[in-house]
Amino acid sequence: MSHEISVSAGATFGVNGWSNERCSLMPMTATSPLSDLLMLMGCEPDAAVHDAGLSVPLWQVRSGAALLLEGACSSHVYVVRTGTFKCIKIAEDGYEQVLAFAGQGEVLAFEALCGEPQRMGAVALEDSSVYALPVRELDSWRRQSRRFDHVLHVALSRQLTRAGQMTELMAAVSSDVRLARFIMWWSNRMAERGQSPRRLLLRMSRRDIASLLGVAHETVSRSFSTFVDQGLLRVDNREIEILDPVGLKACTRNTRGFSDDTLQRGSPAGRSGTLRQRAGADQTPTALAH
Amino acid sequence: MSHEISVSAGATFGVNGWSNERCSLMPMTATSPLSDLLMLMGCEPDAAVHDAGLSVPLWQVRSGAALLLEGACSSHVYVVRTGTFKCIKIAEDGYEQVLAFAGQGEVLAFEALCGEPQRMGAVALEDSSVYALPVRELDSWRRQSRRFDHVLHVALSRQLTRAGQMTELMAAVSSDVRLARFIMWWSNRMAERGQSPRRLLLRMSRRDIASLLGVAHETVSRSFSTFVDQGLLRVDNREIEILDPVGLKACTRNTRGFSDDTLQRGSPAGRSGTLRQRAGADQTPTALAH
DNA sequence: CGATCGTTTGACGGTGCTCAATCACCGTGG
DNA sequence: CCACGGTGATTGAGCACCGTCAAACGATCG
Numbered sequence: 001m002s003h004e005i006s007v008s009a010g011a012t013f014g015v016n017g018w019s020n021e022r023c024s025l026m027p028m029t030a031t032s033p034l035s036d037l038l039m040l041m042g043c044e045p046d047a048a049v050h051d052a053g054l055s056v057p058l059w060q061v062r063s064g065a066a067l068l069l070e071g072a073c074s075s076h077v078y079v080v081r082t083g084t085f086k087c088i089k090i091a092e093d094g095y096e097q098v099l100a101f102a103g104q105g106e107v108l109a110f111e112a113l114c115g116e117p118q119r120m121g122a123v124a125l126e127d128s129s130v131y132a133l134p135v136r137e138l139d140s141w142r143r144q145s146r147r148f149d150h151v152l153h154v155a156l157s158r159q160l161t162r163a164g165q166m167t168e169l170m171a172a173v174s175s176d177v178r179l180a181r182f183i184m185w186w187s188n189r190m191a192e193r194g195q196s197p198r199r200l201l202l203r204m205s206r207r208d209i210a211s212l213l214g215v216a217h218e219t220v221s222r223s224f225s226t227f228v229d230q231g232l233l234r235v236d237n238r239e240i241e242i243l244d245p246v247g248l249k250a251c252t253r254n255t256r257g258f259s260d261d262t263l264q265r266g267s268p269a270g271r272s273g274t275l276r277q278r279a280g281a282d283q284t285p286t287a288l289a290h
Numbered sequence: 291m292s293h294e295i296s297v298s299a300g301a302t303f304g305v306n307g308w309s310n311e312r313c314s315l316m317p318m319t320a321t322s323p324l325s326d327l328l329m330l331m332g333c334e335p336d337a338a339v340h341d342a343g344l345s346v347p348l349w350q351v352r353s354g355a356a357l358l359l360e361g362a363c364s365s366h367v368y369v370v371r372t373g374t375f376k377c378i379k380i381a382e383d384g385y386e387q388v389l390a391f392a393g394q395g396e397v398l399a400f401e402a403l404c405g406e407p408q409r410m411g412a413v414a415l416e417d418s419s420v421y422a423l424p425v426r427e428l429d430s431w432r433r434q435s436r437r438f439d440h441v442l443h444v445a446l447s448r449q450l451t452r453a454g455q456m457t458e459l460m461a462a463v464s465s466d467v468r469l470a471r472f473i474m475w476w477s478n479r480m481a482e483r484g485q486s487p488r489r490l491l492l493r494m495s496r497r498d499i500a501s502l503l504g505v506a507h508e509t510v511s512r513s514f515s516t517f518v519d520q521g522l523l524r525v526d527n528r529e530i531e532i533l534d535p536v537g538l539k540a541c542t543r544n545t546r547g548f549s550d551d552t553l554q555r556g557s558p559a560g561r562s563g564t565l566r567q568r569a570g571a572d573q574t575p576t577a578l579a580h
Numbered sequence: 581c582g583a584t585c586g587t588t589t590g591a592c593g594g595t596g597c598t599c600a601a602t603c604a605c606c607g608t609g610g
Numbered sequence: 611c612c613a614c615g616g617t618g619a620t621t622g623a624g625c626a627c628c629g630t631c632a633a634a635c636g637a638t639c640g
Contacts, residue, residue, distance in 0.1 A: 089458070095544055099457050113447040119454055156446045157403040163453030164409060167389050168379070170460040171504040173597075175628070205586065214461045214504075216629050221588055237587075237637080254385050463629075465596065496619065506597050511620055527604090527619075 031055040034141075034148060037131050040081060040105055041151045054141055054148075057132040061085075061124040068109055068122035076132040078108040079155065083128020084203040087120045098211040100166055101125075101204060104193050107159045113138075125203040170214055172254050178213045179223040180251035183233075187242060198245070202238040227251070321345040322371075324431075324438060327421050330371060330395055331441045344431055344438075347422040351375075351414040358399055358412035366422040368398040369445065373418020374493045377410045388501040390456055391415075391494060394483050397449045403428075415493040460504055462544050468503045469513040470541035473523075477532060488535070492528040517541070 034054040035043075057076075061067050061083070068074060070089060080102055087100040087108075099120050102108055108122050112135045133141075142149035169185060172178045183200070191197035202209075210217035224240075227233040232248045234241040242248055324344040325333075347366075351357050351373070358364060360379060370392055377390040377398075389410050392398055398412050402425045423431075432439035459475060462468045473490070481487035492499075500507035514530075517523040522538045524531040532538055 091544060093543065097458065097461055097544070099454055099461070110447050110450050114444045116447075116451075119451055153446075154404045156443075156450070157400050157406075159450060160400050160446070160453060161406075161409055163450060163457070164389055166457050167453070167460065168387065170457065171387055171389070171502065173504050173506070206588095207586080212461065214463050216463070217586090218588080218630085219628060221586095222628085225588075253383060254381060254387070495617095507618095508598085508620080509596055512596085515620075 030058045030060075032058045032131065034145065037079060038147055038151055040079070040131075041155055042105075043147060043151060054144060057134070059130050059132050061128045061130060063124055063126050063128075066121060066123050067130065068118050068120070070119070070121040071117050073115070073117050074109040074112040075136070076134055077110060077112050077138070078130040078132055080104055080106045080108065081129045081131055083130075084125040085122045085128065086125055086204055086208055087122050089120050096211060098204075098208050100163070101208075101212070103189055105155070105158070106162065107155050110156065110159065166212075170212070174254075175213070175215045175219045176223045176226060176251060177254055178215065179209070179220060180227070180248055182209060182213060183240070183242070184249060184252055187245075198242045200240050200242070202240065205238075320348045320350075322348045322421065324435065327369060328437055328441055330369070330421075331445055332395075333437060333441060344434060347424070349420050349422050351418045351420060353414055353416045353418075356411060356413050357420065358408050358410070360409070360411040361407050363405070363407050364399040364402040365426070366424055367400060367402050367428070368420040368422055370394055370396045370398065371419045371421055374415040375412045375418065376415055376494055376498055377412050379410045386501060388494075388498050390453070391498075391502070393479055395445070395448070396452065397445050400446065400449065456502075460502070464544075465503070465505045465509050466513050466516060466541060467544060468505065469499070469510060470517070470538055472499060472503060473530070473532070474539060474542055477535075488532045490530050490532070492530065495528075 032055060034056055037056050058081070059067075059078075067078065067085060068087075082104060085102040085106075085108065086098055087102060089097045089099055091097060102122070108130065109118060111118050115135075138152075142152065165185060169178060169181045172181060186200055186202065187197040190200060205217075206220045207217040210220045213220070224233065224235050227248070228235050230247070232242070232244045232251070234243055322345060324346055327346050348371070349357075349368075357368065357375060358377075372394065375392040375396075375398065376388055377392060379387045379389055381387060392412070398420065399408060401408055405425075428442075432442065455475060459468060459471045462471060476490055476492065477487045480490060495507075496510045497507040500510045503510070514523065514525050517538070518525050520537070522532070522534045522541070524533055
């Protein structure tokens, strides 16, 4: 059992300078019935889930510990049960690029499915726990449980959806819009798991957010303040409350340059400055005088 | 047979204003042996691929035609055989957000796996063809061909990897860096499929690139010009040639942040902060010949 | 309580968004 | 054949946004 600690866990220590202090990876040898995992992924509990007696290793990861090491090969695919992770990539110059934040139900180390090395590292942002699915036994498990097989597909499909959401976040031109989208995204995630979509506890630093959104961390801080000034948000360090969900959602739109304070949100604001429209209709015939 | 046109295809016409002209979706009833698909996804040809007599519907999509309609439910999962698609999402205000460009071997409409509506539309950027995998028969096929089952997992895993690459593209703070990464990304894709990684033919407009990268399309154009001035690129409309791969790769690094210290590409204008500065007329690269 | 890190705010300068104008390219129709 | 729109690409001018540097404050933990 203890050999389960495997490469990714063992390599965690002493490689990135995390080693000391209480950043410890605790691969609790506890296991959980497969049905627990299935329920986490959305299966109905009533559905007589015959888990074929299979039990899934359950790992605990303390805040700050690395679950995955960039470049290493993982022998497991993980599904987050509780907690939050940040997925990162370290550039040659040492810059830590955040690529995603992963929460309950998300798949980590999917690269292990086709035996490729991990494309990103993963660090716990709070005390967390993950289901550890040994790749070597995945096929066997899938054959023993049709439901598990299906759940795995659903999990991958959803993970792709989430990756697309990340793209949407970052494609906004204005930094305010990016942050607004990020907050709404996090809010929706909270709602998905039955928590309040208005009172949020961000588990990551401003710098992490900034890295993900591709802006300076001071800009993130300033955008927060802007929203507070507009009465959309209440911010206390990493604890934020959405005061005006409609107004915040309006900030989600890809507009640029409505910084002239005037909070005319609420209804109209039909003014969508200069948005690139589809071909047709709206184009004013440019007088092609020459 | 013709019922294969299904929701996504049928709904294509007359919904978005594309209807008229030669934007036609041609669901050629042609089929291809399963082994062709497996080989596309990386299976060795020798491996006695017993395709169990299964044959995969092959669809042809003309340039400009929509393969997927945002919000519709697709009855198929698609794998791109030839050509290029852009994946888009239309905002309420009509802004067309490009979320990805998909080429050979990429999976489209994965949402169909769990019966959810398409989160994005997909439009062919050139005459293309796709394998159309009917979701209803997927399980059956997977049971009939272990290899196909595995390939499907690999395909999804790779698709997740590509989605992560998109995130990396867009996470850069400087627009020059974003474009440089985009070019390198496209170059690598060409190399993967055995085409020249230096002479590239972009299938998408500047506006599409800008939308994906989250910048103004004029900025994309300007960044192209900057690279040309630096002698890194030769640009002729959508046909570009990488003259200095090493230099371009250097532009790929996220030079902003708390950098100074290390490296800094030795070539142009020793300025260590921004690379837009090009004090001296450096190399006048030859090769205007075509 | 002192050290370290995260957060916030100010000032300044540069990047890049907006608004334009111009040119090239096309398919259409006179 | 060349005018006539229409679209895409490039470039310029102006200025707002935001990245950088800096300083102050708060939080956390030993």
